[in-house]
Amino acid sequence: MSASDQSSESSAVAAGWRPETRLVHAGTLRSQFGETSEAMFLTQGFAYGSAEECEERFVGPGGGFLYSRFSNPTVAMFEQRMAAFEGAEAARATASGMAAVTAALVGPVRAGDHVVASKALFGSCRWVIEDYLPRFGVASTLVDSLDLDQWRAAVRPNTKLLFLESPTNPTLEVIDIAAVAEIAHQAGAVLVVDNVFATALWQSPLALGADCVVYSATKHIDGQGRCMGGILLASEQFIQDHVHMLLRQTGPCLSPFNAWVMLKGLETLSLRIERQTATAAAVADALAGHPKIARLVYPGRADHPQAEVVKKQMRGGSTLVAFDIAGGKAASFRFMNALKLATITNNLGDSKTLVTHPAITTHQRLTAAQREELGIGDGLIRLSAGLEHQDDVIADLLGALKAV
């Protein structure tokens, strides 16, 4: 049976399942051995029984696997499972989150086109838009993500793409995705949303009007800090028009091993995200109002600046909390150095609780003025809640605050 036959069968069945069930079963392709756990197909190529079968595989309507740069059974299972979970027609897995973001940004544009993006972006995404696209004649405008008038004013007749992430990194502002999608569509442009911080469990950008959603699977999808990966989800039309050939011919393909890790990660995704979100919410409640915390932002709290938008477009808060330690860089360093459980790193979405100092890591490339504009102060900490007992995490944070 060809890959396309098999996946269309399983997606029809999966459509009747609830999200948690899709995360465990959707997209499974069983080999002739009938294994219960998904097989890892570590192969570059595929053998054909005859010259006729070979020709049919390449030019016939049935499709099928040809070469693992194009597609691979384990990678296809990951793509199908994510598509079923997200409610997307099609998905393409990539070697990293940045490979997915780059394909989604480069694929729809040509020299002479224009892109509008939020200023508050993951550092590498901002580099692709500000520094890389202009080399090929694609201009860009960066806007204050919360100001819809700025999005409207930035659109030009040659604008082809709008890009945002919400909640934003690292300050967890929440952008009205449906409103930006409407601005994009009125301009005849597409909207691409980086949904890493919300996860597919808590937010569905395609249902809110986005044309393409991208993930760093490195984060919550793996969820245990092991493999790099990414995935891009959209309509079949968007994939065919904008990224199918780009991904096939330029080769940022996901390794079958990493795809297998991601696939198994999806089986526990809902449990992990629910637990980590509950911990993040408890951390936010424990730290809010603490005398050594100057400001705290958590999308699940009533005091979040965009609480109304959160209520409208998210089903849950976030596994991340952002807070400013009063006293700036020196105080925040004392805080980080006094932590005994939480790990100092620049990553997120791990089973271990992680703390990041954005000004010296993920956003160090920006100027001090650019950081200030984004609300990234020298005392800002971004916490990614892990799977430890929440009381241990909170005790660690409160203990470290005593050292400040």
Ligand SMILES: *Cc1c(COP(=O)(O)O)cnc(C)c1O
């Ligand atoms: C990590 C991350 C990326 C990039 O993903 P990689 O897997 O590191 O390439 C893009 N966007 C956001 C919001 C991220 O957190």
